[in-house]
Amino acid sequence: MESSSLTDILRSLDALHDHLPAGVVVHAADGRIISASRVAQDLLGRSEAELLGTNPVTSGWAVLREDGSIRPPEEFPANIVLSTGKKLSGHIVGITGAGSTRWLLCNAYPECDSAGHVRQVVVCFTDCTALKDAQESLQKSEERLRLVLKGSTDAPWDWDLVTGDVYYSERWNMLGYPSGEGIEDADAWRRLMHPDDDAMITDYLTELLPGRREGFNVEFGLRHHDGHYVPVLSRGFVLRDGAGTAVRISGVNTDLTERKRTERRIYELAYFDHLTGLPNRRFLIEELEHVLARCRRSRHCSALLYLDLDNFKLLNNTMGHDLGDMLLRQVAQRLRCTVRDSDQLARLGGDEFVVVLEGLGNAARDAAAEADRVVAKILSTLGQPYQLGSLLFKSSASIGITLFDGRSSSIETLLKQADLAMYRAKAAGRNHACFFDPSMQDAADRRAAFEAAMRDGLSLGEFRLFCQPQFDCHGALVGAEALVRWQHGGQDMIGPDHFIGFAEESGLILPLGEYVLKESCRALARWHDDPTLSHIKLAVNVSVHQMRDPAFPAAVADILDGTGAPADRLYLELTESVFAEDRLEITERMHDLRAQGICFSLDDFGTGYSSLAYLKNFPLTALKIDRSFVRDVGTDPESAPIVEAIIALARKLKLDIVAEGIENEAQRNFLIRGGCSSMQGFLLGRPLPISEFENIYSAAGIGHA
Structure with a gap:
């Protein structure tokens, strides 16, 4: 049992x-x-x-x-x-x-x-x-979160709105406080907030908490342990109960110091000149909008000063850009110390600065007097010597001034007016100031119209090639000089004295020079089979602007190839001003052209920058005696020895010699006796359209003087 x-x-x-x-x-x-x-x-x-x-x-x-x-x-x-x-x-x-x-x-x-x-x-x-x-999944998630936070600068936090408890992660050490020191209590974040942000945050929370939004994004500053304020971006989530009441806020704070620094750097690059630290053109344009608006409201006059340093390019070219930059920085500093804090100061670029003087009074006369006083102070300050390294340098400035009241002037108009006045001041002898007046604008408008007319003339083929013959001592045709005339709108021919200078200033000399060179080479190609014209040389004037162009030798080679002109019959005439440029570059281009078979003639020898070094260092073929010496051989006892010396020098250096401006037999006989090899002038033959020149001097024509 x-x-x-x-x-x-x-x-x-x-x-x-x-x-x-x-x-x-x-x-x-x-x-x-x-x-x-x-x-x-x-x-x-x-x-x-x-x-x-x-x-x-x-x-x-x-x-x-x-x-x-x-x-x-x-x-x-x-x-x-x-x-x-x-x-x-x-x-x-x-x-x-x-x-x-x-x-x-x-x-x-x-x-x-x-x-x-x-x-x-x-x-x-x-x-x-x-x-x-x-x-394990939770551990992996925690590990991922730990690694993310470890590799991030974000500082998590959590605020229990019911209990008032606030959690600060260890990432809050971005504020420089040792762990647990100063930021352990619930009110720490409000206590550390920048005073200027306190009211804003209060208003923000007052709007956020009773509302229905769940996400938030706000910027404010928190005090660092060493006293400065750290800009932070706070982003997160608002937890609400079933009734929509906010019970918890969680988020992260991101340190914006680097971003703010980068934004500031981008702003400075966009609106400030990196060399001088002054506002740049963009900043000036935007600020001038506000200045004009203030002028309209206050009905006060203001002034815009356009300042350009005198001979700055010479300093840059002779002493180097380092000293030029040093001068610009010192000029900027002097201008800062001269104008008021309320005035606008900017560097437009190069050696150009702008000063805007506000609040000069209701009357234009009073405003002009005040602007004149400030300008005199600026000129005096900038005229003091500058210590550029070991060099003590003296400089000056030219200033253009235009007054405005904001009612009828645009920004571009004001800058243009002050610029025109500045060039008038520079033309008056430099270290001067000049107020704008309407006549300057009229002159500028005429120049603009003239430039437009020249551009149209080039595109419409209004420029004509002329040739003036050159003869030897026996009267035989040995050469010609290509000249250009402008038949504007079917009217009378306009001589080069009226447009070449402007073409040089405006840059139109480049397309004009290319036109003359192409037409000259086409003429040489046509003359190739003519018994008379095939043996003569054709001289073409070349501008300093063309010689500055690194692509000029290649462009000439293309023209010769395209036209079939013989290079050895082409003479490029240079004035002595060309050699005031970068001699090394000019020499290299001349040798490149000489290697193609092209010859060089030095025009107006004996004037300008004459130097025997040119004859030694540059690959010249001929010298051209300036007409001023030829004109005076019979009246000025000093001209004849100069001409004789030039001819003797050319012979010694085995250079051809051409005399221009021969208008009477006495001049011709003097040059023949002196041994001049070629001559040109009205006595021997006037400039003719290329077609007439060919008809007269070809094998079927006269062919001699």
Whole structure:
């Protein structure tokens, strides 16, 4: 009866184990499994037959630690209890099998005999794989967040609006406070806020919290530990309850110091001159809009001063750009110290500065007097010597002034008026100032109209090529000079004295010079088969602007190739002013052209920058005696020896000599006696249109003087 009762009890316990949500395994004192519930079999992935009598150690079970490493046999839960005799709680182990791992939360306790020896160990466990996976996922998320925050300058924070608690992350050390010092209490962030931002933040929160918005974005300043304020961008989320009441605000603060510094740098690059630190043209234009508006409201007069340094280009070219930059910086500093803080000061570029004087009074006469006083002060200040390194340099400025009241003038008009006045001041002898008057604008308008007419003339083919013959001492035709005339709008021909100077100033000399050169080369190509004209040389005047162009030699070569003109018949005439430019570059271009077979003639020799060094260093073929010496050979006792000396010098250097401006027989006879090789002038032949020149001097024509 007693045996039957014990069997029933054990059967009831087994049934109980099978219905428990946890697996139960009983180990004997030697570690063998002597009992395993149905849940245990499912969790371990083994049948009862596979488990009973099995020792997990000797059977090679793969059991893992919580971190995923292999658990040694002595760390198996049953073995720990067997060795220590103590119960085990909350132990997590992993059981591998069938390509996956199942995680179990284990509790184990010993059953002892009357002597206190462990008779068997009962191990209970539940499946915690889902919990383990969730824990690992959470750890990975926390690790990702930790790494993101570690690599970021953002400082997270959290404000519980219900309890008033505020959390500041360790990233708040961007404010320079040691951990826990100064920013541990809930009011710290308001206490550190810039005073100018306090009211703004109060208004912002007053609008944000009762509203319905969830996201926010606001900038303010927080005081750094060393006293300066750090600009921060605060962004985050507002958590609201079911009724829409804000209960929590969380976000991050981003240090904007670098961004603000970059924005400032971009602003400075866009609106300030990097050399002097002064506002640039863009800044000036925008500020002048405000100045004009203020003038209109106040009805006060203001003045715009356009300032240009005298002979600055000469300093740059002779002493180098470093000294030029040094001078510009010192000029800017002197101007800062001379004008009022309320006045506008800017550098337009190069050596040009603008000063805008505001609030000079209601009357134009009073405004002019005040502007004149300031200008006199500026001229005096800028006229003082400058210490440029070891060089003591004296400079001056020319200033153009225009008055305005904001009612009828545009910004571009004001700048143009002051610019015109500045050039009038420069023409008056430099170190001067000049007020704008309407006649200057009239002159400028005439110049603009003249330039437009010249451009139209070039495009419409109104310029005509003329030739003036050159003869030797026997009266034989030996050459010609190509000249240009302008037949504007079908009217009378306009001589070069009326437009060449303007073409030089405006840059139109380049297309005009190209036209003359092309037409001259076409003429040389036509003359190639003419018994008379094929032997003469044709001189073409070349501007200093053409010689400055690095592409000029290649352009001439293209013209020669395109027209088929013989290069050795082409003479390029240069004036001595060309050699005042960069001599090395000019020499290189002359040698490039000479290598093509082109010859060079020095025009107006004996005037301007005459130097015997030119004759030695430049590849010249001919000299041309200036007409002023030829004109006076019969009246000025000093002219004849000069002409004789030039002819003798040319002979000695084996250079051809051409005399121009021969108007009477006495001049011609003098030059023939002196040994001049070529002559031209009205006495011998006037300039003629190219077609008439060809008709007269070709083989069918006269061919001599």
